[in-house]
Amino acid sequence: MFQKILIANRGEIALRVLRACKELGIQTVVVHSTADADAMHVRLADESVCIGPPPSRDSYLNIHQIVAACEITGADAVHPGYGFLSENAKFADILAAHNITFIGPSGDHIRIMGDKIEAKRTAKRLGIPVVPGSDGAVTEEKEAKRIAAEIGYPVIIKASAGGGGRGMKVAHTEADLEIALQTARSEAGAAFGDDAVYIEKYLQKPRHIEVQVFGDGFGRGVHFGERDCSLQRRHQKVWEEANSPALNAEERSRIGGICAKAIADLGYSGAGTIEFLYENGEFYFIEMNTRLQVEHPVTEAITGIDLVHEQIRVASGGGLSVKQEDIKFNGHAIECRINAEDPRTFTPSPGTITHFHTPGGLGIRVDSGVYSGYKIPPYYDSLIGKLIVHGRNRVECMMRLRRALDEFVVDGIKTTLPLFRDLVGNADIANGDYDIHWLEKYLAKEE
Known part of the structure; x- marks a missing residue:
């Protein structure tokens, strides 16, 4: 150690x-x-x-x-x-x-999965289902039109080195494709110093499902179930939960098994997350994050396993502490990302926190590094804390979440707490009936 x-x-x-x-x-x-x-x-x-x-x-x-x-x-x-x-x-x-x-993983594995095109090729080779699209970078409009015609409109153009929604454009018709291709390449070059883009089928109402995986670097891999991260704004996750309300036990086991085997075959070491779009019972690989995720606490809540302990153990050569059959899923967990932002305009709100009180009680966890009197600097990400709630089932989890949000106090700056108080009372959210476009449509109606 x-x-x-x-x-x-x-x-x-x-x-x-x-x-x-x-x-x-x-x-x-x-x-x-x-x-x-x-x-x-x-x-x-x-x-x-x-x-x-x-x-x-x-x-x-x-x-x-x-x-x-x-x-x-x-x-x-x-x-x-x-x-x-x-x-x-x-x-x-x-x-x-x-x-x-x-x-974390080796530099080679970071490189492979950091390049979206190479990551897709690797995923396909490892037996992970992928979104129909180009096999590599697309530079010519003629080639783009041919690929789009083969897979069918709408299509999405993505930056190979991208993330966070930059260098990402949707084309609903052939007439849209030329400007979408040019705009995506321009944004990608400006944001990442690499204007390579690729084309994929654009799914209409998908969920964002990701599978938490671990490898020991010696050919063993396990999965810790999935998380549903479909509530997003501008491709940034806002609310995550485990397990997904959209999956059944058979689907969960199937995609988890595929991912665990892929990680083992890759010889991967440490924590990783394989992300998918899910629609009509099918999973489509979008990317792999070769690190710990912001939303890892919901997985810890339903498995009872400390993922950071596991990272340290694996990196020190101690291997995985659990086998797949040891990993059990208990109840339901939801995480809300509390940001120092205006809850409607999402404008950053740095400043001094004059009063900070976190909720408590059974099944409540708050991960935050702030305190009363702390000054939020304007230089970094606006996340100030994460509220994680666990219950025996989703209904109990939502009840606890509602109560916890009412107890949470952050004075002196604006935060996104009011947004979550609205969401927890929404019928679609209560029913688990949402996709990756739901939140932006909801916010548009509220303006």
């Missing part, structure tokens, strides 16, 4: 990893920008190192400074959390060259 882990992140995920390390008796080091000097994870860590000014490029994305912090403190491993350098293959390679363990 590791002696000292450096946590290369901030906010609630840094605190989440820190707590796991303390439970395992591992010394902790956190890095921070000058803007985060008073953050909770900095206060609680065994050691902290300031690595630069507020801009991410000068601090949390500064590989040289993070490696230097490892060498100064004697950290023998780095947990990247999510975001920032968590899916940066170069970072993983540099750490390996310095004999520091990256708590």
Whole structure:
């Protein structure tokens, strides 16, 4: 097991990893920008190192400074959390060259799954069902029209190196295709420095289903069930739950088994999430995230397994602590992402939290690094906390969620709490009857 882990992140995920390390008796080091000097994870860590000014490029994305912090403190491993350098293959390679363990997959696997086109090819080779579309990058309008005609309109054009909805355009007819292709390539080049795009069939009313997987790096793989992340705004997840209200036990077992086998065959090490669009009983691969997800707590709630403990165990060479038959699913869990944003316009709302009170009681968990008097900096993601609720079934879970949202108090800034209070009382949400377009249509009606 590791002696000292450096946590290369901030906010609630840094605190989440820190707590796991303390439970395992591992010394902790956190890095921070000058803007985060008073953050909770900095206060609680065994050691902290300031690595630069507020801009991410000068601090949390500064590989040289993070490696230097490892060498100064004697950290023998780095947990990247999510975001920032968590899916940066170069970072993983540099750490390996310095004999520091990256708590995640190999640089090669990060590269394969970070390229959307190569990821789709790999998924297809591993037996994972994929969305019909181009086999690789599409550069010519003539080729795009041929592929679109074969798979049928509407189609979606996506950036190969993309994410977060950028470089993504829908074409409903051939007349739309030319401008959609040009716009997607332009956005992709500006956002990612790579204008390669590919084409897929655009599904009309899909769910977003993702499967949590783990590999030990030696040919063993397991899955921890699925999460439903269909409530999204601009391709950003807002509300996640496990298990999905849309799947039955047979579908859950089938797609989980496919994913676990694929991870084993790939020789993958650590945590990963294989994401799908699901429509009319069929799963279609969209991407794989080679890291811990923001929404991992709902999986922990229904399995009782600490996924960060598991990450550390696997990275240290200890292998998986469970076999597939050991993983049982208990009840239902929902996570709401509480952001420092206006609940209607979603404009960021940095500032000082004058009062912060979290809900409690059976089945309630809050992952947050903020506190009364804490000043939300304007430089980073607006997530200030996650409310995770667990119940014996979805009905009980929703009852607890409603009560927990009423108890949650964040004063001094605007947050998205009012949005969740509206959603928990909506009939479609109560019935689990929604798709990836539902939230944006709901918000449009509210304007």
